[in-house]
Each structure stands twice: as structure tokens, then as C-alpha cells.
Amino acid sequence: MKALVVVASKHGSTLEMGRAIADVLGERGIEAVVLPPGKVTSLEGFDAVVLGSGVYSNKMLPTMTALAYRWGDQLTTRRVYLFCSGPLDASPQALVNLPLEARTLARQTGARSVRHFGGRVDSSELRPTERALMRMTGSRPGDYRDWPAVVAWAAEIADDALAA
Ligand SMILES: Cc1cc2nc3c(=O)[nH]c(=O)nc-3n(C[C@H](O)[C@H](O)[C@H](O)COP(=O)(O)O)c2cc1C
Numbered sequence: 366m367k368a369l370v371v372v373a374s375k376h377g378s379t380l381e382m383g384r385a386i387a388d389v390l391g392e393r394g395i396e397a398v399v400l401p402p403g404k405v406t407s408l409e410g411f412d413a414v415v416l417g418s419g420v421y422s423n424k425m426l427p428t429m430t431a432l433a434y435r436w437g438d439q440l441t442t443r444r445v446y447l448f449c450s451g452p453l454d455a456s457p458q459a460l461v462n463l464p465l466e467a468r469t470l471a472r473q474t475g476a477r478s479v480r481h482f483g484g485r486v487d488s489s490e491l492r493p494t495e496r497a498l499m500r501m502t503g504s505r506p507g508d509y510r511d512w513p514a515v516v517a518w519a520a521e522i523a524d525d526a527l528a529a
Pocket residue numbers: 373374375376377378379380418419420421422423424450451452453483484485486491494495496498499
């Protein structure tokens with residue numbers, strides 16, 4: 366069993382989540398490869414595909430949208446799992462509104478499970494325009510990633526993929 370974990374990440378925090386998911390899959394005997402969307406050249410040989418994207422201005426990153434467009438048909442014949450990492454807020458309410466295009470992608474691919482996790486912003490890594498946007502929206506930098514929830518979801522993915 367092989368899984369492809371495709372992660373669109375601008376500042377690296379979603380990529381770390383993708384790697385953690387791949388580690389859990391690996392512990393369960395599923396060979397997992399982590400790639401950014403632009404490096405995906407084929408889905409051949411992958412039984413399961415985990416798609417993850419950071420959220421910017423309420424959208425997935427454009428590279429993930431492009432991947433969905435390019436590989437949409439092939440994704441429908443695989444077990445797909447989708448996550449977004451965004452909210453800089455640990456409250457459950459913050460995780461309710463998954464970006465519209467992520468919900469559309471989940472529907473189009475028949476995603477078996479969808480999750481919205483908190484994200485991470487380190488202000489020292491931001492460009493001036495990003496910092497200004499953070500100030501304007503009143504967002505508070507920090508690490509809001511819920512690692513136990515990420516690991517638990519990865520275990521659910523492994524259970525589901527292995528049950529195929
Ligand atoms: C300029 C900027 C805009 C953002 N806009 C959103 C947003 O609209 N919705 C959201 O949930 N998170 C937003 N975030 C938070 C990011 O989604 C979060 O930091 C995520 O973990 C980033 O992933 P990455 O490090 O993989 O790029 C924004 C962050 C920045 C810096």
C-alpha cells in the first residue's frame with residue numbers, strides 16, 4: 366500500500382503536518398511519499414492520496430488548486446483525504462469554515478475524510494505585506510497546530526486505507 370501526501374505550504378507549517386501524517390502512515394506499514402503539488406508527475410501506484418494546504422485569504426494555495434485541476438479525474442479513482450491548516454485560533458468555532466474551494470475539491474474527489482486544523486504564523490518569517498495583512502485582520506501570530514488531532518487523523522486515514 367502506497368500513499369502520496371501532497372502539501373501546498375508557503376511558510377512550512379503545513380508541510381510539517383504532512384510529514385507527521387506520513388510518519389504515522391509509515392508506522393502502520395503504508396509507504397508514504399511527501400511532495401509539493403508542483404512535483405507531482407503521476408498518481409500511478411498510489412492507492413491513497415492525502416491533500417493538504419495552508420489557507421491564505423480564505424483560499425487554499427494556488428498550487429493546490431492547480432493540482433486539483435490537473436489530477437482531478439485520477440483523484441476520483443483513489444482514496445482521498447483532505448486537510449487545510451489555517452486559523453490562528455484554537456477555538457472549535459474557528460475550524461468550522463473550511464474554504465469553499467476545499468469543500469468543492471472534497472466533493473469532486475469524493476474525499477473520505479476532511480479536516481480543518483489550526484495553523485502557525487511566525488511573524489519573523491513574514492513579508493511586510495503579509496505582516497500588514499495580519500495587523501489589519503487582527504490576527505495573532507503563534508502556533509495553533511493541534512498535533513494530537515493531526516496524529517489521530519493520520520491513524521484514522523491508515524485504518525481506512527488499510528480496510529480497502
Ligand atoms: C498573510 C496571511 C494570510 C492568512 N490568511 C488566512 C485566512 O484567510 N484564513 C486562515 O484560516 N488562515 C490564514 N492565515 C494563516 C495561515 O493559513 C497559517 O499560518 C498556515 O498554517 C500557513 O501554512 P504554511 O506555513 O504551510 O504556509 C494567513 C496567514 C498569513 C501570513
